[in-house]
Amino acid sequence: MALNDRKIAFIGAGHITNILLDNLIKAEKLSPHLPIVSDPDKNKLQQLYEKYKITMAQDNCDAVNKGDFIFINVPPQEAGGVISELSRKGVPNNKLIITLAAGIPINAYDKLGDNIPVVRALPNPPSQIGMGIAALSFNEFVNDKQKSDVFELFSSLGEYAVLREENINAVTALSSPAATYLFFQSLIDAGVRAGIDHETSTKIVYQTIVGALEVWKQRHVSPHDLLSEASTPGGISVESIFTLEQYDFTAALNEAISKGALKAKELGDAVQSTVE
Numbered sequence: 001m002a003l004n005d006r007k008i009a010f011i012g013a014g015h016i017t018n019i020l021l022d023n024l025i026k027a028e029k030l031s032p033h034l035p036i037v038s039d040p041d042k043n044k045l046q047q048l049y050e051k052y053k054i055t056m057a058q059d060n061c062d063a064v065n066k067g068d069f070i071f072i073n074v075p076p077q078e079a080g081g082v083i084s085e086l087s088r089k090g091v092p093n094n095k096l097i098i099t100l101a102a103g104i105p106i107n108a109y110d111k112l113g114d115n116i117p118v119v120r121a122l123p124n125p126p127s128q129i130g131m132g133i134a135a136l137s138f139n140e141f142v143n144d145k146q147k148s149d150v151f152e153l154f155s156s157l158g159e160y161a162v163l164r165e166e167n168i169n170a171v172t173a174l175s176s177p178a179a180t181y182l183f184f185q186s187l188i189d190a191g192v193r194a195g196i197d198h199e200t201s202t203k204i205v206y207q208t209i210v211g212a213l214e215v216w217k218q219r220h221v222s223p224h225d226l227l228s229e230a231s232t233p234g235g236i237s238v239e240s241i242f243t244l245e246q247y248d249f250t251a252a253l254n255e256a257i258s259k260g261a262l263k264a265k266e267l268g269d270a271v272q273s274t275v276e
């Protein structure tokens with residue numbers, strides 16, 4: 001069965017469901033009328049009907065009955081309630097569960113039934129324009145055909161990477177663009193401090209970043225090689241890099257990602273207790 005013949009159901013009609021519907025329909029991976037959505041807020045369903053001609057499910061169990069692939073796109077603190085609700089009727093193992101509920105582990109879905117295939121997915125914010133990266137973890141019941149369909153679904157949001165579930169917390173920190181935005185802003189501010197007007201500094205930083213990324217992309221070499229190339233012995237770049245390291249730039253970034261991963265684990269542990 002081709003992916004766009006699959007019936008995809010979404011439990012939760014919030015931001016990420018809108019992003020998925022938008023990108024999947026644009027990429028022609030979903031036919032109108034085939035996406036099924038359930039949400040306690042019927043106005044949200046009506047809006048999605050007007051925008052994407054979705055099928056409105058009566059409730060979450062109806063969404064599971066009608067769908068082949070079931071996205072669980074609810075806030076983490078609501079996931080336990082959804083799992084209990086679905087487990088009361090039971091879920092047959094020909095349905096594929098794709099959970100985006102942050103911090104909720106794959107084994108929390110064991111209660112739904114025997115041998116249920118489950119994918120845990122974590123797309124990052126640039127997914128909204130189809131330039132994201134989604135971390136994907138599978139349990140042992142997801143078959144190869146289902147995996148290739150999941151890859152096709154997430155490629156409409158950008159790239160994807162398959163990881164062991166224990167690495168998801170680190171990915172949460174690593175794939176957040178916040179540190180990258182801080183780096184951009186700090187460079188612009190440094191230009192202003194050196195006497196360049198804000199607009200020109202922004203333009204220079206923007207094009208330097210775009211150009212550097214494009215060189216990395218086109219040349220297929222590591223940042224380490226590019227760094228060596230850009231560092232003329234005794235030159236200006238070497239002086240800047242040496243100064244960054246005097247201020248512990250690499251150590252600070254390492255610590256930032258490691259603390260972010262720890263925070264993701266703490267938040268995950270807190271929501272996991274609500275599904276036990």
Ligand SMILES: NC(=O)c1ccc[n+]([C@@H]2O[C@H](COP(=O)([O-])OP(=O)(O)OC[C@H]3O[C@@H](n4cnc5c(N)ncnc54)[C@H](OP(=O)(O)O)[C@@H]3O)[C@@H](O)[C@H]2O)c1
Binds near residue numbers: 044082122
């Ligand atoms: N947004 C992102 O870019 C992103 C990226 C990765 C992962 N995620 C994860 O995806 C999940 C959803 O995120 P979101 O940004 O889409 O949140 P959101 O905008 O708050 O949407 C969640 C939706 O779920 C609905 N909902 C709540 N309880 C429900 C239930 N029992 N049954 C069915 N629907 C229910 C909510 O309805 P009401 O508002 O009417 O209560 C709301 O429409 C979260 O766990 C989040 O961590 C989001």
